[in-house]
Amino acid sequence: MKILGHCCYIGRTGYNMHSRNFFRALSKEIDLKIRNYSIDSNWQGVFSQEVHGKSVDELDKKLLALQTSKIENGESDFVIYNGIENFHHDYDMVLVDCNHKYYYDKYPGKKIFYNVWEKTRYPEDFFETLKSADQIWVPTEWQTNCLIEQGIERQKIRIVHEGIDPNELFPKDSQNNNKFTFLILGKWEKRKSTEELIKSFVELFGENDKVQLLLSCSNNYPDDHLKSTSERLENININCKNIKIIDFQSKEEVVKMIQSSHVYLSCSRSEGWNLPLIESLACGIPSIYSDCSGQLEFAKGLGLPVKIHGEILDKNSPMFGYYNPDYNDLKNKMLEVYYSYDFYKKKALEDSEFIRENFTWEKAAKKAVQYLKNDMYKEEVNIINESGSLGDYIAWTPIVARYAKEKNVIVNYFTPYKNLLENSYPELKFYDFIEKNKCLSKIDFQIGCFDDENWRGKNLQEIACLILGLNYKEEKCKIKPLNIKNERNKKYVCIATQSTLQCKYWNNENGWIQVTDYLNNLGYDVVCIDRHENFGLPPNHMNSIPHNAINKTGDIDLEDRINDLQNCEFFIGLGSGLSWLAWACEKPVIMISGFSDPKSEFYTPYRVHNKNVCNSCWNDKTLPFERENWLWCPRNKNFECSKQITFEMVKEKIDNCIVDINR
DSSP: OEEEEEEOOSSSSHHHHHHHHHHHHHHTTSEEEEEEOOOOTTOOOTTSSSTTGGGOOHHHHHHEEEEEEEETTEEEEEEOTTOOTTOOOSEEEEEOOTTOGGGGSOOSSEEEEEOOOOSSSOOHHHHHHHTTSSEEEESOHHHHHHHHHHTOOGGGEEEOOOOBOTTTSOOOSOOOSSSEEEEEESOOOGGGTHHHHHHHHHHHHTTOTTEEEEEEOOOSSOSSOOOSHHHHHHHTTOOOTTEEEOOOOOHHHHHHHHHHOSEEEOOOSOOSSOHHHHHHHHTTOOEEEESOSTTHHHHTTSSEEEOEEEEOOOTTSTTTTSEEEOHHHHHHHHHHHHHTHHHHHHHHHHHHHHHHHHOBHHHHHHHHHHHHHHHHTOOEEEEEEOOOOHHHHHHHHHHHHHHHHHHTOEEEEEETTHHHHTTTOTTEEEEEGGGHHHHOSOOOEEESOOOSGGGGGSOHHHHHHHHHTOOOOOOOOOOOOOOOOOOOSSOEEEEOOOOSSGGGSOOOTTHHHHHHHHHHHTTOEEEEOOSOSEEEETTTEEEEOOTTSEEOOSSOOHHHHHHHHHHSSOEEEOSSHHHHHHHHTTOOEEEEOSSSOGGGSOOOTTEEOOTTSSOOGGGOTTSOOOTTOTTOOTTOSTTHHHHTOOHHHHHHHHHHHHHHHTO
């Protein structure tokens, strides 16, 4: 297995540390090369033999193969160190911050986007790009739940935590005994509540000569136009003699600073992970942090959590998607740990053992390799949906998706309706039906063929379950909402009156006209969304939509039909594809059908069926089905199965449906 990682490997930001530590650990498990974007002060130039100077060691040189660098008209990739010749990788893995150019590059094979995000929602434009990955890796269950809430299927997400080096980060009895030391570590920004932390310290200990605050909060990418921590303190009117500013340090110096402090101080409005917090916990110093977001993946039950008032839901607020810490509780926790330090120090040493055992980069790499092996070596199964019927496709796709999950296989799904559901079922690889001849060496399952008369006594989804060897249970198809505004000024009902054989119609001559009149009198518009205004067997057996309905017939894109259905009050139709589509759109469906038994389609409490006349010929396997015979009525009862479904029977279901909607 080979991976090409795309990241900012060089530097000291959170993403730099994550990328470098993770990929170094992963390289011990699999063959790995790196395409790097970032540089630092040791940069020698892309054509130098020592491209990154003292910033890399021999392992880094083995991994670093490509460097993205500026050219006259933009950026290009250059071979560095041992390069990438003959490295035919299986996965591209992008591990950078949101909206980085690497996410938007084209990758020939499978791609993994590994992203750490601190808000409860992603920006919508980047979220669409994120969805294009074969897999999305995140470090926490919290971020997983946020992604699912925004619209990513859980099956597409893998949790691979960040970590620490237990040989580098460990307790050391080197606290400053002259002064009780609080430490704030991490760039100064509003998200991290830096200002509130400093003000809380000053309020509690500003006049105490035996207490100090080490402030290591330099920010290379400030959004406040201030150049230094000193300027920021001055800007918030803080001039406190027991605050000591620490500028950028080496990693070794940072570790010594953590080990020599008494308390790590944090109270972020949200964190995707929080490397300084896990490093402080690993070093065995009592750590204060906000009780929210991604940091709970490792910190829950450890340290001293600060209460949270809740998530900030105002979309106009720059803090939308963050949390609101209780800064009074922060001050209480600071006093608590100060006055009961021996108790919390003992607990912190126990916390350190837990962190150093469970959250290492090596364990993160092994988890990643297990995911990759499970996915790479899954059996591939080719399933062809040969039916051109929209209803069959909507019925069968959730069953095929369940097959993929239950059998733990990769399903290549060939269907005439590829674009309709591919975003709803990431566990399936959708292909256009016409691609089957050039893509397939074998076909494992064919669904959509009714040559076996035994299928005619079964429910559509039951047929798919029998073919695929699954236990039958009804499963509603998932269609992602389009969120398109309803352009109509009043409530409306969608109807569909056309079908593919005369026996499938509601053959009551005035039925649809009466239904439309009734709904109009109740205050509803009635919109007919059939494809054809007139359809049937010319010249004597043509069927027309009701003249008193709004005519929206035509060869209209399915997305437009879905929008019509998602904004309507309910749907009235036949045992046809548009009824299945309305059901998938979570709309109440009044289904009128006599030729099929109610068990043939999905369950709806508003099924209209007359069992007192000839009915359900479709389900009688003793009656040969004549696919090409438009007037197929095998018992020669002149379609009484639906002719004897009266307007009053349909009206009863309409009334019941309206009552249920208004409850």
